[in-house]
Amino acid sequence: MTAITGKIGITKRPGELGVHSLSTFKMIVPDLAVADNFYRAFGLDVREEGDTLGLYTFGSDHRWGVIGEGPQKRMSAISFAAFEEDFEPMKRRIEGMGIRLMDAPAGFESNGIWFRDPNDFLVEIKVAEKTSPNAKVDFGAMDGSKPGNTIGSWGRAKKPEVRPLRFAHMLMFVANVPQSIEFYARVLGMRLSDRTGDIIAFMHGIHGSDHHMIAFVTANGRRPGLHHLSWDMGSINGIGLGAMQMADRGFQKGWGLGRHVLGSNYFHYMQDPWGSWSEYSADIDYIGLDHDWEAKDQPPEDGIYVWGPELPKDFLHNYEADQYDTPG
Ligand SMILES: [Fe+2]
Numbered sequence: 029m030t031a032i033t034g035k036i037g038i039t040k041r042p043g044e045l046g047v048h049s050l051s052t053f054k055m056i057v058p059d060l061a062v063a064d065n066f067y068r069a070f071g072l073d074v075r076e077e078g079d080t081l082g083l084y085t086f087g088s089d090h091r092w093g094v095i096g097e098g099p100q101k102r103m104s105a106i107s108f109a110a111f112e113e114d115f116e117p118m119k120r121r122i123e124g125m126g127i128r129l130m131d132a133p134a135g136f137e138s139n140g141i142w143f144r145d146p147n148d149f150l151v152e153i154k155v156a157e158k159t160s161p162n163a164k165v166d167f168g169a170m171d172g173s174k175p176g177n178t179i180g181s182w183g184r185a186k187k188p189e190v191r192p193l194r195f196a197h198m199l200m201f202v203a204n205v206p207q208s209i210e211f212y213a214r215v216l217g218m219r220l221s222d223r224t225g226d227i228i229a230f231m232h233g234i235h236g237s238d239h240h241m242i243a244f245v246t247a248n249g250r251r252p253g254l255h256h257l258s259w260d261m262g263s264i265n266g267i268g269l270g271a272m273q274m275a276d277r278g279f280q281k282g283w284g285l286g287r288h289v290l291g292s293n294y295f296h297y298m299q300d301p302w303g304s305w306s307e308y309s310a311d312i313d314y315i316g317l318d319h320d321w322e323a324k325d326q327p328p329e330d331g332i333y334v335w336g337p338e339l340p341k342d343f344l345h346n347y348e349a350d351q352y353d354t355p356g
Contacts, residue, residue, distance in 0.1 A: 039162070040111060040235045041317045045118050046217020047108035047153060048235040049160040050242060052091055053198065054105040054136075055254070056098035062301045063095045069277035070259075070298065070306055071190035071270060080135075085192050085259075090159055092195035093257070096135070100351045101302040103200065103254040105133065106149060106242070107140065108216060109156035111235070118153060122215055146211050147202045147252035153216065159194065160237040164314035168263050190270045192259035196309055197240050199255040201247035201346050205229050208244040218242070220323045221315065222290040224331040230290055232315045239291040239313035245344065253348030256297060256305035263310055264294050270308040271296040283343055284308070286336020290326055295336075303347025 040048070057063045060081055067074050073084040083093030096104065110118055119141050123129065132138035133150065140154025174180040182188070202208045205226045212218045212231055221239050223229040230240035245255055261267050264285070271282060283305075284296025293312035297305040315321045332339065 039158075039317075044217065044234055045110075045114050045121060046219075046234040047110050047118075048158045048233050048237070049109040049156070050106065050195075050197065051109040051154065051156050051159060052093065052107040053103060053257070054094040054096065054107075055102070056096050056104050057101045057302060058097070058099060060095060060097045066279065066301055066306075067095075069274055069279055071192050071273065072259075083195075085194055087191075088194075090157070101304075102348060102351075103198075104150060105136075105152060106198070107152040107154060107156075109158065110153055111158075112155045115153070115155050118217070122153075125215065127215065143215075145215075146204065146207050147200070149200070149252065151216075158235070160233055160235075160241060161194075161314065162236055163316075165193075165260065165262065165311075167311040187269060187272070190261075190266065190273045192266075192270075192308070193262050194260050196238060196258040196260045196307075196312065197242060198257050199228075199243040199245055201250070201253050201255055201349070202244040203247060203252055205244050205246050212242065219321065221313075221321055222324045222326060224290070224326050224328050227328060228290075228331065232321065234317065236317035237315060239293075239315060247346055247349065250346050250349040251352050253346055254304045255344075255346075256307050258295075258307035258309045260312070261308050261310045267294055267296045267308040267310055271298070274298050281340070283340050284336060287334045289331055289334055290324070295333075297343075299340075303342070303345065303350070305343075 064074055064081055067083055073086045075082040081095040082091045084091055127143050130142045132142055140152040142152050145151050209220055209229050217234055218231040219234055221230040221232045228245045230243040232239060233241055279298055281299040282297050287294050291312050293309045296308045300306050
């Protein structure tokens, strides 16, 4: 919380209340061993913690994700973080809106407040460190670009292990995109970055964050759920090495390499064992705490990607909803 951003000494947007980071998510999957194998291959530091797995990035003790076991795969809870001095005012504001606060779910040690969003997702706001970036990340620094007369790449056998730098954002299928925008703006103090009509929308934190830390895509009348989790790689090379590492370990199906329009990030998505996706991402747009971003409404035919391979046919298929819908 002491990092300098934009103007010297200013680390938060004055006079406004809002979460600063998407701190942690909790997901339920039918078989923890399957998750363990996938996320290790993806390059995460997967730690066994009681009857759950903790998802970490190497070199940090911040737990980005908790994976528990249950009959059906689902995103179970999303925890956002606020500055300590903002917590009580936010709590009062939320109570004043008539939103019912709940006890922390079993198994959560929590100093936060819990409630449900319009999609029935369990949401927490707690006091925790700011894990969203405080400035545009130094893109390309991980590429290790070499001067002339030296070798820049590696032999296949000697290529480096892939290690995502941090969890970046998630995209959720939601019941109603405008309703989710309104709720996350009013209750969590986030701002709309860009949208494509009522199909998809991206939201950022007001205290300096990536172009989006959460995004919403219409579930088209089906059950809300996870579309993808995104991890920052710091470079295109990191994305490419990630996709190759996954292929080496048997995870072939993906979409990339490409570049998004909204958010501008380079990407390669890997399909996870449950049909949702994990994104290797780099160079996403950054919105500083002292900048009022002008939200665009991008036409659907021009919203998803600037360049890249054709979209997989099931990229926007809601596999999480399939578990609950009766076939036929
Ligand atoms: Fe993404």
